[in-house]
């Protein structure tokens with residue numbers, strides 16, 4: 001019987017990761033590289049992306065994921081076995097004051113681009129008879145908070161899209177989502193530092209987490225690697241919560 005470590009290996013697998021220049025996407029890229037995957041990394045931040053890709057020996061494609069034609073160009077450039085849709089935005093705003101551009105931009109980046117990448121890359125996966133897609137949603141899809149109307153709606157949409165994709169692309173392609181709770185990315189650390197290192201919001205969020213801390217990007221990346229790998233061969237249409245138990249509170 002193959003060990004679990006062997007089953008999670010990604011040697012020889014070609015993987016696309018969007019939003020790979022920072023945060024969770026970067027952590028996924030680092031995990032995948034460590035597991036032996038051949039990587040194509042996408043992000044709109046050309047400078048940070050080049051640094052991450054350079055350190056991993058990966059291909060970099062600087063682009064905005066909302067570019068409809070970009071998805072086809074990327075899909076044509078690599079016979080991907082794995083796609084991770086991680087690029088995302090999370091601005092907040094009271095519902096009664098949301099303007100059209102806020103709503104449209106957030107839904108375009110978080111949801112429409114996930115659909116478009118799934119469509120473009122998933123088509124080749126179906127033709128080749130194999131593939132795994134992992135979408136990064138959020139616990140906000142299940143338990144939204146004030147100010148997150150557009151974000152929560154976009155992530156609930158990502159879960160619905162994941163489920164429909166899992167049905168339509170089966171049996172060749174497995175499609176799953178992860179739903180992280182609060183994760184201590186560099187962007188979150190910078191916000192805490194700007195607030196003098198004692199952001200009340202962060203303290204309140206930690207108090208709501210039974211495990212007593214925020215998560216690390218790599219703790220999301222490990223679950224993404226599992227879902228993308230042969231170890232999860234019978235898992236599709238799932239939404240895996242990674243939140244230290246916050247949804248229980």
Ligand SMILES: NC(=O)c1ccc[n+]([C@@H]2O[C@H](COP(=O)([O-])OP(=O)(O)OC[C@H]3O[C@@H](n4cnc5c(N)ncnc54)[C@H](O)[C@@H]3O)[C@@H](O)[C@H]2O)c1
Pocket residue numbers: 018019020021022023024025042043044045063064065066086087088089090109136137138139179180181182183184185186187188
């Ligand atoms: N950090 C958290 O607590 C948390 C919790 C739940 C879900 N998430 C989700 O995880 C994903 C990654 O978040 P993160 O916290 O690592 O954020 P982050 O800001 O550190 O990273 C997001 C990356 O996506 C890129 N990006 C944004 N818009 C893009 C676009 N239009 N085209 C191409 N690239 C684009 C950014 O340049 C950045 O590199 C997002 O989908 C987010 O909603 C994060």
